Amino acid sequence: MDRQKRNLWSGVTMTAVRGRIAALAGVVALIATVLTGTAAGTAAAAPHAAKPRGQWSCSGAPVPSGYVITAYDRTGCKGAGSWYQEPVQDGIWTCSGSPIVPGYVITDYDRSGCNGIGQWRHKLAKDRTWTCSGSPIPPGYVTTGFNRSYCQGIGAWYHELVRDGIWTCPGSPIPPGYRSTTYRANGCDGQGAWYTERI
Secondary structure, three states, X not given: OOHHHHHHHHHHHHHHHHHHHHHHHHHHHHHHHHHHOOOOOOOOOOOOOOOOOOEEEEOOOOOOOOEXXXXXXXXXXXXOOEEEEEXXXXXXXXXXOOOXXXXXXXXXXXXXXXXXXXXXXXXXXXXXXXXXXXXXXXXXXXXXXXXXXXXXXXXXXXXXXXXXXXXXXXXXXXXXXXXXXXXXXXXXXXXXXXXXXXX
């Protein structure tokens, strides 16, 4: 092969090698783009990943104010059990034993939820709401009805904002500025009821 053909062949070979190197560099840049979420060679920051809403903690760890327990892992913390804590929100399901954040009531119950220990649905308090037995009664509310079958058979109480002339169930709070007067034995689904009026 003469010198001119050798130089030509060498140039073609080097061009092919350079092309393969450039292609390989392009593939590496593409992979880097996919993995980091940024365009290669730019200073653009990767989009913020969604932050976890809560965290796991071992049994017995304090629950921060405004947080509830939403999951349970029996095998967590080397067999001691672990709980998932996250900020409360309207309609969230929480495990039995979770704190109830002020301003919330319990409106439903699932015996099999939360890995078998049971779970409760937390809702923001509002006028005319059925709540499960054991739910807190927020300030300014009274109980005016009872249903034995609600909340999977544990019973539920009807919450209403207090007003003059309302009939309230036994054990209902009497908000400041009101008093109970007349009693009716068949009120509140047979529990009895008291006539509540403004002082």
